[in-house]
Amino acid sequence: MSGLVEDDDVSLPSGSENEAEEETEKEVVTDLSDTKVVTKYLEASRIANLALTTLVPHIVAGASVLDLIVIGESIIDKSLAKIYNKKEDGKDVQKGIAFPVCLSVNERICNFSPLKSEADSAPALLAGDVVKIDLGCHIDGYIACTAHTVIVPTSKDATPVLPSPEMGDVAKACHDAMQVAAALIKPGNTNTMVTTALGKVAEAYGVKFIANVRMHQMKHFVIDGSKEIALCAPDVEAGEERVAECTFEENEVYCIDVAMSTGTGKGREGEDRTTVFKRNVDQTYKLKMKASKYVLNQITADFPTMPFSLRMVEDERQAKMGVTELVTHNLLSAYPVFNERDGAFVAHFKTTVLVMTSGSKKVTGEELPGYYVTEKILDEENQALLDEVKAAEEKKKAKAAAKKKKKKAKK
Incomplete structure (x- = not known):
């Protein structure tokens, strides 16, 4: 199921567009309290999702990593070229790639985006390779990011085969962790609450978070805001810094960035050029x-x-x-391009969350592919949280469907 957003899926905040108030000076609003801002986030999310879903079928045995990256970035560029071409307040609307398409294979965790002259640093994909896709898009500085993990099939129509049962464990754990974090990011909750809940996910599946990866608040033209969420408690003795505690507030936007592995959980720079x-x-x-x-x-x-x-x-x-x-x-x-130890299995998932008056909403990302199977299960507390979120989403979809049906019947 796609992470694409339907019109009835997100309630826009009540704005003042139809009000006849005249102000000599208007304060520029850059958060979700403005309907225009919400729309730009949703459009950026739509394009990020489109780039991801279009790219995935091209990831097959024999494909070139560099060619795939070019495909993904061209989708973003071509899609953006079709929208927001009129000036706003006398200025062109800035838009573009917010994070370059990266395809990190096997032990590579993230940030691998080779130069044209160094395409040989990324050999053609092999069946069973684990590919982490990472990309971002922005419209007028309002950013949407996403990441997804897939297994390379032998051909476009073939079902990917897990290289090891451990890959199923770490993929399911990583995707569940992303959903748990997204569910807990709501007004009044703290980043410490999220980190604590994520610790239970890692324990349930017997895998580790990549400590180098952090989740961030995103703001207007800012991809890594000051509010951060650690995936796991820092190893202070190893020199890892503690994350300052913060409380989530309405109208904020967060990039939920989760990476996990069956290895050490310590991403290290390898030989790849940054x-x-x-x-x-x-x-x-x-x-x-x-x-x-x-x-x-x-x-x-x-x-x-x-x-x-x-x-x-x-x-x-x-x-x-x-x-x-x-x-x-x-x-x-x-x-830098971070790597796990040789032989470790790595998963990376990312979604963008809008903290709105009507509730927090994931607007990017894909469902976990069905070929990721595991015998391990999520802890009861987090599973109950996800069941509650799923029930609420289904209720909302049913209500939207009934509304459309009623509207259609009146015509």
Whole structure:
């Protein structure tokens, strides 16, 4: 079942669009209390979901990782080109990729998005490979992200085969954890409550969270806001920082980002080149190298606030030369390619949650593929929570269907 949002599935907040109030100065509203903001989040979510669902059938044995990434990003670009082409308040509506398409295979956890000149670093996919898809889209700075994990089939029409029963365990655990987190993100609850509940999920399935991965609040043009949610309690002795406690509030937006493994739970940088970066807009430095200046100018013009891949810079050679100086002087933040130990199975799922007056709502992501089977079960408390959410969703869908039927009968 797709994570696509139907019109009746999300109740837009009551706005003042039809009110005749005239104000000399209007405060710019950038949260979910504004109907236009909600619509932009929903449209960005629709496109992110479309890119994901269109890309998955192309993930088959023999496919090129780089070709698949290009397909995913072209879907986002072409879809965005069709909407929001009129100026708002005299300005063009900014829109684009909010997180470059990444395809991380097997022990790679996340952030693998190779350059065109280094396509050989990602051999053709093999049947049984585990592929983690990660991508994001934004409209006017309102961001929707999603991630999904699939097994590579022998052909487009074949059913994927699990490489090991452990893969079923970790995939089910990861998807359940994402849903539990989404259900608990509502006004009044805290990030500590989410982390505690997620600990029970990991214990039930006998797998580990990837400690490097964090969930974040997202704001206007901000993909990683100050409010964070840890997947698991930090290992302070190992130097891991504690996450400041925070309380969720109405009209906030969160990226529920969950990665789990059968390995150590410690993501480590491998030999893959880091290609995904984000501009640190509050940092300045007088660059020395011509290549660095070229790269910074293009980033400032095309990717001023969102993560991007060096592959998106027109001159790839200059990009590779100039990025080092930019990172050294903190003009860019890097998203390294994290890896688990060899032989470990990794799952990665991500959804975007809108905390609205009518309730929290997941607007991106796909259901867990049916080929992920496991004999392990979720703990009773979390299962009861998910059953409650499912019952509420079914009731809401039934009500929307009845409303449509009644409306149709009147015509």
